[in-house]
Amino acid sequence: MTTEKVNCLIIGSGPAGYTAAIYASRAGLNPVLYQGAQPGGQLTITNEVDNFPGYPDGVEGPQLMNDLERQAARFGTEIRYGVVTAVDFSGYPHKAIVDDQHEITANAVIISTGAAAKWLGLPSEMRLNGRGVSACAVCDGFFFRGQDVAIVGAGDTAAEEASYLAKLCRKVYMLVRRSEMRASKFMQNRVKTLPNIEILWNTETEEVLGEEEVTGVRVKNVVTGESSVLEVSGFFVAIGHKPNTEIFKSSVALDESGYIITEKGSTRTNIPGVFACGDAQDNIYRQAVTAAGTGCMAALDAERFLALKESEHPAVDRLAEVQTL
The missing domain is CATH 3.50.50.60 (FAD/NAD(P)-binding domain)
Known part of the structure; x- marks a missing residue:
């Protein structure tokens, strides 16, 4: 199994993941984003999106996701195909396994795996x-x-x-x-x-x-x-949604429906350095624009966490350099 060290790992795409990537890359966090099994999320199977700000004439769901992906890539996000199949947040740095064959350790992890309608x-x-x-x-x-x-x-x-x-x-x-x-x-x-x-x-x-x-x-x-x-x-x-959080059930706190629990007014989970945004932690609004908003929050929370971690342990920034061993 190959191993790699990164500074900020984003698990999942869609409005939350791509927005987190935009903010994280602009903040110099060198994010690596894995798109998951459905790159772009649920909006890639949505024909018309009329309620996302900035598109006065509406936009096709796949086009909206393509625009967000391109914007994230423009600022330096490394966007990869692949599915995170397991995680281990019991130690630090945090660990994730991609496609059962590639291990990544990360200083900060942003979860944006979304939810699927039943x-x-x-x-x-x-x-x-x-x-x-x-x-x-x-x-x-x-x-x-x-x-x-x-x-x-x-x-x-x-x-x-x-x-x-x-x-x-x-x-x-x-x-x-x-x-x-x-x-x-x-x-x-x-x-x-x-x-x-x-x-x-x-x-x-x-x-x-x-x-x-x-x-x-x-x-x-x-x-x-x-x-x-x-x-x-x-x-x-309208028979419910199922959050895509199965791989996190033994690593972060989930509610009775499987949504990731975050601190009120933030995207922080119960694990320091692990943040959750979008429909994986939102069982109320479930809108593209609210997902994007929490993606922004997650990146800002991750930036503050890493700044604090660096002040405590100056050597931690060495993990920002991606190294494939």
């Missing part, structure tokens, strides 16, 4: 993803103004997103598989009192309909077994 697992759902199928009402609801849509889910997030869609759409069908919701009483009351939300109880999705874009959804009542078609142009899935 899907129903329907082939039609995947085929029409980005063409009427979405896992983010706040991101994509704008495109369905005045139209009829359906949303799957029964928790607080589903109720909140259904309420958001109700402000934009003519009709919102809320598909709930059981005869009750998991959402809080407050959120349940909200969706039940909005006149353009219709809750379909005991209902599961059989297929999302459409060739090039969503034209409807076939649903089944699990009690009666009867199937029917809802004529909708948008289909939203």
Whole structure:
């Protein structure tokens, strides 16, 4: 196994990782960024992004990620293909294994591995993803103004997103598989009192309909077994997200859902010199712009940590020189 020493290691790309790289490289931290299994993150499978600042006419998700990657590279970030498959934060410097064959030690580590939306697992759902199928009402609801849509889910997030869609759409069908919701009483009351939300109880999705874009959804009542078609142009899935933090579960503190716990008002984890940003630690907002914001925070936190470490141990900056042994 080859070994290497770096000053600042960024694990993961997307808005958080690339923004962290931009700030870290401008601060002279000589960051090395591994893009992960999906370079650019979830936005690379998003067609239109209309709510990221600086793009008045909107931008394709892959283009936005390409722009951020190029900006990070322009300031000197070393961007590499590869997946970090294991970490060891029990000592210092911190260790990471890339693709099970390359060991890196780093003075500071920024985690930006993101989170993945949970899907129903329907082939039609995947085929029409980005063409009427979405896992983010706040991101994509704008495109369905005045139209009829359906949303799957029964928790607080589903109720909140259904309420958001109700402000934009003519009709919102809320598909709930059981005869009750998991959402809080407050959120349940909200969706039940909005006149353009219709809750379909005991209902599961059989297929999302459409060739090039969503034209409807076939649903089944699990009690009666009867199937029917809802004529909708948008289909939203709100059954939760899973943070991509499996490799960190024995190294940093995670909450009950697997999100990395950071100190309030910072990106610091419970391990000195390890920082987390983006959707890997944000289970509330999950927006590209908020991910980018925490990426900036992580780089600034890492810069301060390394400056303090250098003042304590002047020799630590020698690790900034990348050395492949």
